[in-house]
Amino acid sequence: MAGEHIVTFTNENFESEVINSPIPVLVDFTATWCGPCKQLAPIVETIAKESQGTLKVGKLDIDAAPKLAQKYNVRAVPTCILFRGGEKAGSYTGVASKEKLLRELGV
Incomplete structure (x- = not known):
């Protein structure tokens, strides 16, 4: 489950939350059935907590937004x-x- 610092991105809010964001956005493309996604979740949560105000962090469920x-x-x-x-x-x-x-993302 996404923590309090994690935004849930959807088809409906992707443009406003990600494309039109005044600050950089880290989008974690994930799936509920994905084991490695569950391993990555606490790392993404830590990044979200540590970068409040300088980086928006959120998750996008690929099954809910395949396009x-x-x-x-x-x-x-x-x-x-x-x-x-x-x-x-x-x-x-x-x-x-x-x-x-x-480092890989260039943040």
């Missing part, structure tokens, strides 16, 4: 994508430490 997953070429979960100014700025697929994930 968004397809649009951003999410072929496996978990995949984290960093958006800056509405554009994809970095991505990482798989489970990683907080440090590696932030």
Whole structure:
């Protein structure tokens, strides 16, 4: 379950919450049935807590929003994508430490 610092992204709010966000956004493309996604969840929660105000962090369920997953070429979960100014700025697929994930995304 998403923690209090995690935004839930949907088809309906993706444009307003991610594309039009004034600050960078980390989107964790996930699925309820995905074991590695559950492993990554506490790492994403830690990033959200530690970056309040400088980075928006949220999850997008690929089963609830398959067109968004397809649009951003999410072929496996978990995949984290960093958006800056509405554009994809970095991505990482798989489970990683907080440090590696932030480094790979360019945060």
